[in-house]
Every structure is written in structure tokens, then in C-alpha cells.
Amino acid sequence: MTGLCIxxxxxxxxxxxxxxxxxxxxxxxxxxxxxxxxxxxxGKTTLLRAIIGLTGAEGELRVNGLDPWVxxxxxxxxxxxxxxxxxxxxxxxxxxxxxxxEGVHPRFDREKAERFLARTTVGRKxxxxxxxxxMVVQLHLAVVLAIDARLLVLDEPTLGLDLVFRTAFYRTLLxxxxxxxxxxxxxxxxxxxxxxxxxxxxxxxxGKIVFQEAMDALETRFFELRAxxxxxxxxxRLGPVAEWRSLGxxxxxxxxxxxxxxxxxxxxxxxxxxxxxxxxxxVRLMEAARPEMVGAGEWGHSGKGNGQ
Amino acid sequence: xxxxxxxxxxxxxxxxxxxxxxxxxxxxxxxxxxAPVAIAVIMAIFHTFWSLAxxxxxxxxxxxxxxxxxxxxxxxxxDNSIEAKVTTASVIGLFATGIAPVVGVIVTGLYASxxxxxxRRDQTILFWKSLPVPESAVVLARILFCCVGxxxxxxxxxxxxxxxxxxxxxxxxxxxxxxxxxxxISWGNLFSFLWSWFEVLPLAGLLIAxxxxxxxxxxxxxxxxxxxxxLLWAVVALGLFAAVEGIAKGTSRGITAVWQHLxxxxxxxxxxxxxxxxxxxxxxxxxxxxxxxxxxxVDISFWSAVQAHSGEMLxxxxxxxxxxxxxxxxxxxxxPL
Numbered sequence: 001m002t003g004l005c006i007x008x009x010x011x012x013x014x015x016x017x018x019x020x021x022x023x024x025x026x027x028x029x030x031x032x033x034x035x036x037x038x039x040x041x042x043g044k045t046t047l048l049r050a051i052i053g054l055t056g057a058e059g060e061l062r063v064n065g066l067d068p069w070v071x072x073x074x075x076x077x078x079x080x081x082x083x084x085x086x087x088x089x090x091x092x093x094x095x096x097x098x099x100x101x102e103g104v105h106p107r108f109d110r111e112k113a114e115r116f117l118a119r120t121t122v123g124r125k126x127x128x129x130x131x132x133x134x135m136v137v138q139l140h141l142a143v144v145l146a147i148d149a150r151l152l153v154l155d156e157p158t159l160g161l162d163l164v165f166r167t168a169f170y171r172t173l174l175x176x177x178x179x180x181x182x183x184x185x186x187x188x189x190x191x192x193x194x195x196x197x198x199x200x201x202x203x204x205x206x207g208k209i210v211f212q213e214a215m216d217a218l219e220t221r222f223f224e225l226r227a228x229x230x231x232x233x234x235x236x237r238l239g240p241v242a243e244w245r246s247l248g249x250x251x252x253x254x255x256x257x258x259x260x261x262x263x264x265x266x267x268x269x270x271x272x273x274x275x276x277x278x279x280x281x282x283v284r285l286m287e288a289a290r291p292e293m294v295g296a297g298e299w300g301h302s303g304k305g306n307g308q
Numbered sequence: 309x310x311x312x313x314x315x316x317x318x319x320x321x322x323x324x325x326x327x328x329x330x331x332x333x334x335x336x337x338x339x340x341x342x343a344p345v346a347i348a349v350i351m352a353i354f355h356t357f358w359s360l361a362x363x364x365x366x367x368x369x370x371x372x373x374x375x376x377x378x379x380x381x382x383x384x385x386x387d388n389s390i391e392a393k394v395t396t397a398s399v400i401g402l403f404a405t406g407i408a409p410v411v412g413v414i415v416t417g418l419y420a421s422x423x424x425x426x427x428r429r430d431q432t433i434l435f436w437k438s439l440p441v442p443e444s445a446v447v448l449a450r451i452l453f454c455c456v457g458x459x460x461x462x463x464x465x466x467x468x469x470x471x472x473x474x475x476x477x478x479x480x481x482x483x484x485x486x487x488x489x490x491x492x493i494s495w496g497n498l499f500s501f502l503w504s505w506f507e508v509l510p511l512a513g514l515l516i517a518x519x520x521x522x523x524x525x526x527x528x529x530x531x532x533x534x535x536x537x538x539l540l541w542a543v544v545a546l547g548l549f550a551a552v553e554g555i556a557k558g559t560s561r562g563i564t565a566v567w568q569h570l571x572x573x574x575x576x577x578x579x580x581x582x583x584x585x586x587x588x589x590x591x592x593x594x595x596x597x598x599x600x601x602x603x604x605x606v607d608i609s610f611w612s613a614v615q616a617h618s619g620e621m622l623x624x625x626x627x628x629x630x631x632x633x634x635x636x637x638x639x640x641x642x643x644p645l
Contacts, residue, residue, distance in 0.1 A: 054437055056641070076440035083434035090432075091329055103321030104441045106314060 005030045005151055005183040010059035013046050021046050022207040031180045033197055036187040037282055038204035044187040048155045052081050080149045082157045090129035094122050094139055101143050113146035134165045145176045154186040195278040211285050223267050224276035225252045231270045238262045242284035253284045318441050322449030333419055334461040337411035341404045341465045348400045352393035366390055391480040401473035405466040412462040416454050420527035421539040423450050428642045443636040454524035455517040463513045470505040508582045511610045519572045525628035532638035578613045
């Protein structure tokens with residue numbers, strides 16, 4: 001046992017056309033809620049599938065101390081996975097789904113699932129194909145939450161759901177699943193909706209981790225500066241990782257780990273400073289990592305670093 | 309729960325899932341076998357009322373029905389005779405028992421040749437694979453569905469048809485006998501003849517399941533390899549195989565051997581011999597018995613039938629087992645297409 005929930009060293013999986021993941025190093029302790037963020041094709045799904053043993057990969061990968069490819073059966077008793085809310089078999093009724101999972105999963109608590117479903121509008125005899133997307137999510141959540149697992153892996157779980165269901169989905173996860181010894185690994189595009197529940201964030205770009213940080217550390221590491229016009233040059237000399245113009249003003253993003261000797265106080269005297277939202281930081285970092293992603297107009301700015 | 313206990317439960321759950329998901333498939337032999345009887349019964353009812361309306365009273369003939377070791381004869385339904393209608397429906401029921409296995413083989417072939425390809429084409433494979441079900445459980449469930457599940461459905465409908473026909477025929481027979489002053493059904497002819505069906509059907513089903521095991525296993529493997537039209541490509545591959553052998557050696561032994569195996573003629577020989585056991589004085593039955601291997605001529609039992617073909621059966625089991633291991637390996641690596 002490594003003591004880590006997920007321990008990856010040099011994990012690589014290449015697909016034709018150069019896609020995949022390359023040399024991923026990741027160490028996630030138990031009890032964390034980790035957001036896996038990246039543009040389309042950045043390797044999020046490949047990494048998640050390697051973690052749950054759906055695809056083989058080079059390098060060293062352990063999930064709860066087990067090799068996901070070699071010991072997948074044993075590992076999946078402790079891991080649950082939602083790939084997409086719409087992937088429950090359409091021909092099945094809610095009862096058939098519960099019957100099946102109860103039969104095959106040694107750690108499934110049928111009563112817990114029934115209790116959860118009792119709070120929803122999902123009919124037991126209703127087929128999945130007759131359910132709305134929201135109901136399918138509720139059924140899938142009932143299944144997942146009733147499994148006594150230590151790791152929950154979510155790959156774009158709220159794709160296609162409206163705001164109400166997306167919010168309810170994550171709230172339910174927090175209330176029913178998250179605990180000190182349970183880990184959640186979630187990939188999503190809608191990072192702004194989950195940043196308040198995350199404890200860590202990992203950013204992937206072109207198959208590599210370009211940024212990995214605990215959310216607590218973001219507040220002391222990143223600063224967004226709306227510089228006074230006469231002090232813009234001074235701000236540039238401090239080495240911001242990104243610069244862009246918005247509403248006629250130049251703005252800078254500072255990563256103190258990338259600017260040795262620079263302190264928060266040195267930045268504050270240059271203008272209006274605020275702690276950036278995670279989504280803003282990630283957008284800037286991803287644009288810096290992939291300059292071709294930078295748009296025109298006010299979004300055009302100089303990428304000066306590549307994150308971590 | 310022990311590992312084997314859990315695996316068994318998972319296999320059973322997978323098997324139940326296959327029954328639920330492919331209900332249309334296993335019900336096909338059931339429906340198609342029941343359909344002719346249902347049509348016969350409906351037509352008989354309509355004919356009865358139509359004849360009554362036309363002024364023909366319902367009649368019962370005491371002498372125009374014979375079904376025993378020597379002959380099968382029933383009166384054609386020229387008038388409104390009730391026993392002729394019942395007997396017609398019953399005989400159709402007995403003949404319909406032959407429809408179920410033929411349809412069963414066809415639907416099993418369709419199922420096996422596309423089972424693992426369908427898995428990969430369906431995004432729900434991510435749901436199935438999110439659960440701790442080993443590939444061995446999935447593969448076992450699939451082959452059980454082919455070798456036990458669909459054959460069981462076939463057996464059930466055959467048993468139901470034989471039971472229906474038995475009750476109908478014996479009812480008419482009793483009626484006739486009672487009209488002729490005899491009270492009991494003769495154990496020596498009709499009843500034993502019908503009862504032999506109940507004995508033969510499960511044994512024949514078991515033999516078919518064992519004989520076709522390598523075929524279904526190979527088709528399952530094929531479905532894990534192909535990315536489109538697996539059954540079509542299987543036929544093309546067999547055609548190419550035959551063509552290459554024909555061109556290179558001028559023979560057709562390979563394809564003939566495949567065809568002989570698929571036909572499994574010895575199983576139908578076993579069935580006829582078993583049903584006709586003790587009726588060697590009937591020329592047709594005697595002729596049929598001559599086709600049997602010596603061992604089966606002496607002792608027409610299930611085990612003698614298995615022993616007479618044990619070499620082929622063992623080879624089939626070995627090929628089938630290898631194919632299933634390979635299919636499991638491929639499924640392990642398969643993601644959605």
C-alpha cells in the first residue's frame with residue numbers, strides 16, 4: 001500500500017495522431033476532491049480510464065494500492081465511476097438496474113439506494129428510456145452512492161444537464177459521498193460550478209499535467225492585478241504569467257511561484273488586486289500552455305509561462 | 309462471500325440481464341412454435357361456429373382416429389367433427405416442436421455472432437465496466453445464454469406443446485374408447501409414445517448444447533474481433549476457406565466437416581431412435597436405426613450417444629474453451645467503438 005488513493009508515476013498512453021497522456025505524475029491522498037480540468041483532447045478521459053483500468057498504460061499506476069489493469073476486479077469493488085449520466089442501459093427499469101447492481105456488487109447497499117430513490121420522482125418500473133435526463137442522473141446517483149467505495153471517478157458527469165440538476169448533483173455528492181477517507185476525482189469543463197467543492201485541481205494540456213495545486217494554496221499563490229496605467233511597465237517587470245486587456249485596462253495574472261522574490265505587497269501597490277477565480281486562472285494557464293487557443297481582441301495577450 | 313460464490317452470483321445476474329435484454333430473441337422460438345397451434349385452434353373454433361351456423365351439427369366419431377405404433381390416422385375435417393379438429397391441433401402441436409429448435413439455433417447464431425460487438429458499439433459498456441464484474445463472468449453468462457438459456461426456452465415450449473398435444477389426443481382417445489366401451493387409455497401405445505417425448509426432449513437439448521458449444525464459443529470470439537457485419541464476414545471467411553481448399557487441393561473436406569458438425573445429424577438420429585424405441589417392426593423406424601453407430605444400436609441411451617461421439621465432443625470443448633478465453637481477453641481490452 002502506498003497510503004495514497006491514486007499514485008501515478010510516468011503514466012503514458014498514446015493513441016494514433018499523438019493524442020493520449022504522456023508521463024503523468026499524480027499523487028492524490030484519500031479524502032480529497034480533485035478537479036481534473038483541460039480542453040477537449042487534453043487527455044482527461046484517457047487518464048480517468050487508465051485509473052479505473054479501462055485502458056492499459058505504461059508507467060506505474062496504483063489505485064488504493066492496486067494495479068487497475070492487472071487487479072481491476074478487486075480494485076473496482078472500491079471504486080465507482082460515472083462516465084456520463086446518459087449511459088445507463090435504456091431498456092432497463094429502475095428496479096432492474098438496482099437488482100443487477102445488488103447482484104454483482106458485494107458492497108452495494110440496496111436499502112440505501114431505495115431510500116435515495118424514494119426522495120426522487122423516479123418510478124421503480126419506469127424504464128431508463130422513459131426518464132428525463134435529470135431522473136437518469138438521480139437513478140445513477142442512487143446506484144453510486146449506495147456503493148461503499150473509497151474512490152468515485154466522474155467523467156463529465158453533468159454533461160447535458162440544466163443548471164438546477166448540475167447544482168443538485170454536486171450538492172448531493174458532497175452530502176452523501178464526500179468524507180475524510182473517500183476521494184472524488186471529477187473531470188469537467190464547468191469548473192466554475194465545482195470550484196467551491198474542490199480541494200485540489202489538476203490541469204491537463206496535450207496529455208501532460210501543466211498545473212496541480214491545492215485550492216487553499218491558490219489564494220496565496222495567484223493574484224490578479226488591474227494595474228494603474230502609469231504602472232503597467234512596473235507590473236510587467238515583476239513577471240506575470242499572463243497579461244490581457246479588459247474594459248480598456250491592462251490586467252495581469254501573477255503566479256508567485258514563477259516570480260522569485262516577488263511578494264503580494266509588491267503587486268498590491270501597482271493597482272487593484274483580487275484573488276482570481278479558479279476558472280480565470282485555468283483559462284490563462286491553458287492559453288499559456290497552448291497559445292493557439294488564445295482568441296482575438298481583448299483576449300489577445302502575451303503568454304509568459306506554462307503554469308507549474 | 310467466497311470468490312467462487314461471488315462469481316457464480318455475478319454469472320447468474322449477467323445471465324438474467326441477458327434474458328431481460330434479449331427477451332425478443334429467446335421468445336422468437338417460443339412464439340413461432342406456438343403460432344401454428346394457436347392458428348389451428350382459432351381456425352377450429354371459427355370452423356365449428358361457421359359449420360353450426362351453416363346447419364352442420366357437432367359430431368363425434370368413435371372410429372376414425374388411430375395413433376399407435378403402426379399408424380397415425382385421423383379423419384379429415386370434412387364435417388363438424390370435434391375429434392378431428394382436436395387431433396389436427398394436436399398433431400400440428402407435435403410437429404411444431406420441431407420449429408422451436410430450428411428457430412432457436414438461428415437466433416442463437418445471431419446473438420452469439422454479435423454479442424461482444426454490440427457491447428462495444430453501446431456506450432453503456434462504460435456502465436457495465438464501472439462495476440466489479442470480471443470478464444470471465446460476462447463470457448460465461450454469454451455462453452450459458454447460448455448453450456442453456458435459449459435451449460431452455462426451446463425445451464419449455466416443446467414440453468408445453470407435447471403436454472398440450474398429449475392432453476388433447478388423450479382426451480379424444482378417452483372419448484373414443486369410452487364410446488367403444490373401453491375405459492382406459494392404453495399404456496402400451498399412445499401414452500408411452502407421448503411420454504417418450506418428455507424423456508427425449510431434455511436429453512436431445514443437452515446433446516445439442518454440448519455439440520454446438522464450440523460453434524457458439526467461436527461465434528462469440530468472432531463478435532469480439534469484428535467491427536461490423538460479423539455473421540456476414542463469418543460466411544465470407546468460410547467461403548474463402550472452402551475456395552482456397554478447393555483451388556489448392558481440389559477437395560472440400562474442410563467445409564464438409566464444418567457442415568457435418570453444424571447439421572449434427574446423429575442427434576436427430578438419436579431422437580428418432582429414442583422415440584421409436586421398441587417400434588422396430590415399423591419399417592421407417594427400423595431404417596432409421598440402421599444409421600446408428602453399433603454402440604447406440606445396442607444401447608440407445610444418452611451416455612452411449614455421448615460415448616459414440618466423445619472424441620469430437622472433447623475436441624469441441626477444447627476449441628470452445630480456447631475461444632472463450634480469447635473472447636474474454638478481447639473484451640477486457642475493448643472500449644466503446
